[in-house]
Amino acid sequence: MGILMKNRAVNAALSAVLVATLASGQGGWTPEPSMNLVRLGGASVGHGRWVYALGGNDLTTDHASFEMFDTLTGLWTLKPFPAGLTGRSFGRAVSLGGYVYFLGGHDAIVGHAVYAEVWRYDPSADTWSQRQSMLAPLINFGAAVLDGKIVVVGGRQPLWSHRNETYVFDPTLDYFGAPIPAWTQGPSFPGYALDLAPLGDCIAIAVKGGIVVQGAGADSPVTGASHAETWRLDLSCHADATWTQLNDAPHAIRAFENVYGHVFGLGGYERVSGTCTLFLDLVAFEPCQMAVRRVLPMPIHPAGSGVVDGRIYIFGGETTSQCSTGPFTTDCFSWQL
Numbered sequence: 001m002g003i004l005m006k007n008r009a010v011n012a013a014l015s016a017v018l019v020a021t022l023a024s025g026q027g028g029w030t031p032e033p034s035m036n037l038v039r040l041g042g043a044s045v046g047h048g049r050w051v052y053a054l055g056g057n058d059l060t061t062d063h064a065s066f067e068m069f070d071t072l073t074g075l076w077t078l079k080p081f082p083a084g085l086t087g088r089s090f091g092r093a094v095s096l097g098g099y100v101y102f103l104g105g106h107d108a109i110v111g112h113a114v115y116a117e118v119w120r121y122d123p124s125a126d127t128w129s130q131r132q133s134m135l136a137p138l139i140n141f142g143a144a145v146l147d148g149k150i151v152v153v154g155g156r157q158p159l160w161s162h163r164n165e166t167y168v169f170d171p172t173l174d175y176f177g178a179p180i181p182a183w184t185q186g187p188s189f190p191g192y193a194l195d196l197a198p199l200g201d202c203i204a205i206a207v208k209g210g211i212v213v214q215g216a217g218a219d220s221p222v223t224g225a226s227h228a229e230t231w232r233l234d235l236s237c238h239a240d241a242t243w244t245q246l247n248d249a250p251h252a253i254r255a256f257e258n259v260y261g262h263v264f265g266l267g268g269y270e271r272v273s274g275t276c277t278l279f280l281d282l283v284a285f286e287p288c289q290m291a292v293r294r295v296l297p298m299p300i301h302p303a304g305s306g307v308v309d310g311r312i313y314i315f316g317g318e319t320t321s322q323c324s325t326g327p328f329t330t331d332c333f334s335w336q337l
Contacts, residue, residue: 029299032313032332035067036078039316040328041089041108044255044304047100048123051306051313054100055081055088057108058328062087066102066121069315069332071308076332082128085119092143094150097171098124101131101150104138114139114157118169131174132182135167142204142213146235148172153213153233154189154202164189166233189215189231189243205256207263207287210234212246214253228252230290246290251279257307263287266314267301269323276323282312282335299333311335 035053042056042063054066064087068077081087091105100121106114114137120129134152141155141163150169156162166186174182204213211233228249234242254267265283269276278301284293303316315332318324 028336029314029333030336032069032315032334033074033076034330034332035069035076035315036330037063037065037067038328038330039063039067039303042304042316043091043093043102043105044306044315045093045095045100046306046308046313047095049308050123051304051308051315052093052100052121053304053315054093054102055091055105056303056316057087057089060109062089062107062109068123069313071311071313071334079126082119084130085117085128088115090139091115092141092152094143094145096145096150097148098122103143103150103152104134104141104155106137106139132169134169135183135185136163136165138163140201142202142211144204144206144211146206146209146211151186151204151206151211151233151235153204153211154215156201168235186235187233187243189213201252203253203256205258205263207258207261212256212263212287212290214249214256232290247292249285249290250283250292250295253283254302255305257305257312259307259310259312261287263290264312266305266312267298267317271323278318278321278323280321300329300331 038058039053039056043054045052049071051069052066056063064081066079088105089108092103094101102119104115106112116133116137118131118133120131137157138155142153144151152167154163165188167183168186169183173180202213202215204211213233214230215227228251230246230249232244232246249265251268251270253265257264257266263285265285268279280298280301282296282298286293300314301318302314305312305314312335313332316330319327319329
């Protein structure tokens with residue numbers, strides 16, 4: 001109990017520093033060593049002292065590899081995927097129980113197959129294993145960890161088919177002969193019938209006992225408008241799980257990160273009548289209703305991000321406000337409180 005109270009006190013003190021930093025507008029981005037490859041549409045996550053970038057593409061090749069950035073040594077390490085895990089983009093990665101999970105994705109360059117596969121990387125043994133697949137093949141879905149389970153929300157399937165389902169993965173049931181499947185279906189997103197694509201390109205973050213989700217998808221790949229609706233899914237009682245709509249974000253967000261209970265949106269875009277604009281900014285949200293606290297500039301529109309010891313790392317992506325036109329970068333930065 002003493003250790004728990006001490007950790008809570010440390011987190012409270014760090015949170016207070018963070019709030020003061022946001023209020024003052026101080027804090028800046030520190031250049032870090034560049035990653036090895038351009039990884040557009042790659043999955044990313046912070047895990048232990050490392051930040052991971054998995055898959056992605058450079059507009060010519062879906063990378064069958066991943067990179068690890070050691071935040072202590074400042075070194076990127078490039079490693080191949082195992083046999084059976086093909087190069088893919090627009091999947092998602094989460095950290096759970098000492099492992100990195102890599103979910104879904106598709107062949108963005110050749111073939112365009114969409115996957116339901118789930119792969120687990122064990123950093124301590126440097127080994128991969130395939131786990132129970134998701135209940136549907138998905139890309140651009142939201143994924144977050146809550147109460148020891150992976151929650152997957154929304155996303156897209158082939159032919160621009162937007163999804164509103166929620167799936168929950170229990171790793172304690174992820175073994176041969178388990179009495180019930182590891183994946184179960186949760187409460188579907190309620191706005192799907194009202195809007196063709198609220199969860200087409202989706203991001204999610206666990207905060208304060210629930211999952212905060214933004215559906216940023218467009219109604220069509222060419223002319224559709226982007227969305228900035230934000231919702232919260234309360235899974236405290238799975239049978240009575242409920243969705244609540246929160247404040248809209250200022251624009252569609254590229255990724256969410258959680259730092260000591262504070263939610264940050266990293267980059268984003270807005271599409272109106274076929275014209276797309278990128279936002280190179282960090283948006284600090286109040287986590288209960290997702291009200292905007294502050295907007296701070298970022299040096300890039302990141303392809304990936306992760307948090308280690310309260311520091312946000314961003315890497316790859318684009319350097320201008322023009323969508324998907326380049327130049328594309330391998331630069332990496334961290335946010336210095």
